[in-house]
Amino acid sequence: MVELLTEDERNIMLAELEQSGWTYIDEKDSLAKSFKFKNFIQALGWLVEVGLISEKLNHHPEIHNVYNRVILILTTHSAKGLTNLDIRLAKRIDKLRVSPDQTGV
Numbered sequence: 615m616v617e618l619l620t621e622d623e624r625n626i627m628l629a630e631l632e633q634s635g636w637t638y639i640d641e642k643d644s645l646a647k648s649f650k651f652k653n654f655i656q657a658l659g660w661l662v663e664v665g666l667i668s669e670k671l672n673h674h675p676e677i678h679n680v681y682n683r684v685i686l687i688l689t690t691h692s693a694k695g696l697t698n699l700d701i702r703l704a705k706r707i708d709k710l711r712v713s714p715d716q717t718g719v
Contacts, residue, residue, distance in 0.1 A: 616690055616697045627701045634708050643695030645688040645704055657682050660710065667706045673699040
């Protein structure tokens with residue numbers, strides 16, 4: 615079973631991830647990040663890439679998509695909060711190539 619991050623681990627990881635636009639949601643013990651794309655096709659194509667990464671890690675985000683906006687929420691439901699799986703997925707998502715028309719919001 616995957617273990618929750620300790621408070622110290624969480625603080626260290628959040629300091630790093632907040633610099634790239636991730637936000638901590640205390641009431642859900644989760645991470646969230648919003649992305650804006652030029653259009654729906656770019657958003658959908660990017661989501662396919664997120665899906666491939668998620669499958670490789672066997673860890674899947676909560677996805678909200680409305681036209682050119684995508685919000686991802688990461689938490690480990692089986693552990694009821696943030697784990698290293700969420701941190702690894704967030705860092706992998708941050709490495710996805712983003713065109714000039716795509717911006718984190």
